[in-house]
Amino acid sequence: MEIRKTKPEDIDALMGIYVYARSFMKNTGNGNQWVDGYPSKELLMSDIADGNSYVLVDSDEITGTFFFRIGNDPTYAEIYNGQWLSDKPYGVIHRLAGSGKMRGVAAICLKWCYEQCKNIRVDTHHDNKVMQSILKKLGYTECGIIYIANGTQRIAFQKEGS
DSSP, rough: OEEEEEGGHHHHHHHHHHHHHHHHHHHOOTSSSSSTTTTOOOHHHHHHHTOEEEEEEEEEEEEEEEEEESOOOGGGGGOOOSSSSSOSEEEEEEEEOOOSTTHHHHHHHHHHHHHHHHHEEEOOOOOOOHHHHHHHHHHHHEEEEEEOOOEEEEEEEEEEOO
């Protein structure tokens, strides 16, 4: 099992993973998070070109994908009903999804990101109870509410080590 940067030729596998992820979220009470075909192929290709897209590969099959970058994220500039644990430099995770063919994909990817940067910020939809549970289980602290570009709320989490 390995995590590597996504290659342009991986795009079809990623699109399939997000189709599965949208269905999984809808079936677990979160039908409002990734709507209207989000994330788009164009957004994912931009993530790949920028070097911020990663895949989890198991036995030569892509079983998970996510966006990871160390640096400020404009989405996290303002937080409401709480505060960040610190203002130290941080990594951000977005668009984390698994293919459904392997258990524990989210935890594996989140742990890998934390190994790269001991200060991580991530957010998820209010209805995404599965992701909230995983984050809390892995030691992430619920910090408050942020608003993403389309104006909808997300619950913001942070994990910070020494």
